[in-house]
Ligand code: SF4
C-alpha cells in the first residue's frame with residue numbers, strides 16, 4: 025500500500041507540511057517494498073484549485089492513504105472519488121507519522137475545511 | 147460633467163458602518179436618482195425603499211458540463227485549466243463549479259466535443275421604483291463564490307447617460323467584487339466609524355480608491371464629542387472630510403426600523419441634501435482639474 029504525506033523537505037528527517045495543496049513535496053511511502061519517493065508538488069504555484077491538482081497527482085501516483093494535518097473540501101472530494109482515505113497527522117516528523125499510521129495509531133481526518141478559492145472575494 | 151449623471155460609490159471596510167444609511171439617504175435626497183445595491187451577499191437597501199413594480203431577472207454563468215459517454219479521458223481539458231477546476235478520477239471527469247472561472251477554454255479544446263457550456267444560475271437582479279428612485283438590487287445565491295457577474299450586470303444595465311444621479315452601495319471590504327463596483331465610479335464616499343478599528347477599515351478602502359485613482363472623500367459616521375481616531379487619520383493623510391454624522395438615537399432607531407431618515411425629519415433632509423451638494427461640487431471640481 026502506498027501512503028502519501030505532504031512534507032517540507034525532500035529528506036527523511038522532514039516535518040509534515042501544514043498545507044496539503046501548497047506543500048512543496050509529497051513523500052510517497054510503499055509499505056510493501058519500503059520504497060520512499062519524493063515528488064514535487066506542481067500545484068504549489070497554481071493560481072487556484074491547488075488542492076484539486078495536488079489531489080490529482082496523489083491519485084495518479086496510486087496512493088491509497090493520505091496523511092495530512094489539514095485538507096480542503098475540493099481536495100477531499102477528489103481523494104474520496106478515488107477511494108483514498110485521509111488520516112490526520114500528529115505533531116511529529118513525517119516518518120514518525122508513517123510509523124504511527126502503520127501501527128494503527130492515527131485516526132481519520134474529520135474536519136474538512138471549506139476551500140479557499142484564491143479569488144479574494146471572501 | 148453634468149451634475150445629474152454622476153456615479154457615486156459608497157464604500158466601507160466592513161458592514162454596519164453606515165454605508166447603506168448614507169447611500170439610501172443620498173439617493174432619496176436627490177431629485178431623481180438610481181440606487182444600485184451591489185452588496186449582493188446581504189442586500190438591504192430595498193428594505194428601506196420598498197420598491198414597487200419589481201421586475202426580476204436571473205443571472206447565469208457558463209460552466210462546462212461533460213458527456214461521460216463521449217469523454218475518452220485524455221485530460222487535455224484538465225491540463226489546460228489554469229484554475230485546476232477539472233480533475234480526472236476513477237475514469238470520470240470531475241468539474242468544480244465554484245473553482246471554474248468560466249473561461250470556456252476546456253470546451254474549445256476537447257478533441258471529441260465531450261464538453262459543453264451549461265448555464266448555472268448564481269443569483270438575480272431586481273429593479274423597481276419608489277417615488278424619485280429607481281431601486282436596483284443584486285442578490286447572490288448562498289454558497290456561490292463570486293458575485294462579480296451580478297455586479298457587472300447591475301452596472302451595465304444602469305449606464306450613466308440619463309438625467310439621474312447614480313448611487314452604488316458597494317459590498318463591504320476591498321476584495322475584487324468591490325473593485326468591480328467602483329471601477330467606473332466618478333466619486334467614492336468612504337464611510338468610517340470613529341474608532342481605532344474604524345481606522346483600520348477606513349484604511350483598507352482608502353488604499354483601494356487610491357489604487358484605482360478615484361476621487362474620494364470621507365463621511366464620519368456616529369460621531370461623538372471627543373477624540374475621533376478616524377478624523378485624525380483623515381487629517382494626517384490629508385483626506386477630504388465631507389461630513390460628520392452625529393451619533394444620534396433618533397437616526398439609529400429610524401435606521402434600524404428600515405425608515406429613510408430624510409423622509410422622516412427635516413434635519414436629516416438638510417444634512418443629506420448638504421452632503422449631496424458637497425459631493426457634486428467635489429466631482430465637478432475634479433472634472434475641471436482633469437479635463438479643463
Ligand atoms: S478533453 Fe474531452 S475527452 Fe479529454 S478528458 Fe477532457 S472532456 Fe474528456
Ligand code: SF4
Nearest residue numbers: 227246247249250252
Ligand atoms: S471553463 Fe475555463 S476555468 Fe472553467 S473548467 Fe474550463 S478551462 Fe477551467
